[in-house]
Amino acid sequence: MKNTLIAIMAVAILVLGALVGVLLEDSQTATVEIDRDRAAVSAEISAAKELATRYSGGLIVGLINVRIAILETTDAMLGQKRTALLRRINLTYRAPFDAARPASDAELDDILKELSQAQTRAAESRKGAERYSGGLVQGLALMKAETDEIAVSELRLKFYSAKHGFPILPTISVDKQNATPLPPGKAAGDKEAL
Known part of the structure; x- marks a missing residue:
C-alpha cells in the first residue's frame, strides 16, 4: 500500500512539473532576445544623450531630444514585453486595426534593408x-543629420514593434473620391486684408 501511494505521488509530482514547464515555456520570444534588443536601444540612447551635451541648445538639440524620445518609447515597449513574458501576462490590444502579430522574416528583412539605407x-x-567648423552651413548640415537620425530611430521602433508583435497605429487614410471640399472663406478686398 505504501509503495502504491509513493508511486502515485511520484507520478503526480512529475505531471505537475511537466505542467509548470509547459506554462513557463514561451515559444514566441525569449527574454534573452528582448534583453539584447533593449541593450542595443539603451546604447543608442546613451550615445544620443552624449551628443546632446555637445550643443548648448537650439533646433539641433531639439531634434536630438526627439530621437531620444523615440528611442525611449522603443525601450519602454520592449520593457513591457519583457515584463509581460516574465509575469505570464497576455498583452492584447483593443483597437480598430488588425490584430498585432510578430512579423515574418521577410517583413523583418524588408524593414532591416530600409533601416540599413537610413x-x-x-x-x-x-x-x-x-566638414564645416561652424556657422549657418554647419547648423543646416547638422539639422539634416539629426533628421536622418530621427528616421533611423523611427525605423528601429518599427522593426522592434514588428519583431515583438506590437501594433503600429495605422495612418488615417482620406477617401479623396468621396471627400467634400471645404467651402472657400469670404474673399477679402485689399483694404480689408489688414
Missing part, C-alpha cells in the same frame, strides 16, 4: 556636417 544616409549626413 543608417547609411545618416552616416553620410553626419560626415557632411563634420
Whole structure:
C-alpha cells in the first residue's frame, strides 16, 4: 500500500512539473532576445544623450531630444514585453486595426534593408556636417543629420514593434473620391486684408 501511494505521488509530482514547464515555456520570444534588443536601444540612447551635451541648445538639440524620445518609447515597449513574458501576462490590444502579430522574416528583412539605407544616409549626413567648423552651413548640415537620425530611430521602433508583435497605429487614410471640399472663406478686398 505504501509503495502504491509513493508511486502515485511520484507520478503526480512529475505531471505537475511537466505542467509548470509547459506554462513557463514561451515559444514566441525569449527574454534573452528582448534583453539584447533593449541593450542595443539603451546604447543608442546613451550615445544620443552624449551628443546632446555637445550643443548648448537650439533646433539641433531639439531634434536630438526627439530621437531620444523615440528611442525611449522603443525601450519602454520592449520593457513591457519583457515584463509581460516574465509575469505570464497576455498583452492584447483593443483597437480598430488588425490584430498585432510578430512579423515574418521577410517583413523583418524588408524593414532591416530600409533601416540599413537610413543608417547609411545618416552616416553620410553626419560626415557632411563634420566638414564645416561652424556657422549657418554647419547648423543646416547638422539639422539634416539629426533628421536622418530621427528616421533611423523611427525605423528601429518599427522593426522592434514588428519583431515583438506590437501594433503600429495605422495612418488615417482620406477617401479623396468621396471627400467634400471645404467651402472657400469670404474673399477679402485689399483694404480689408489688414
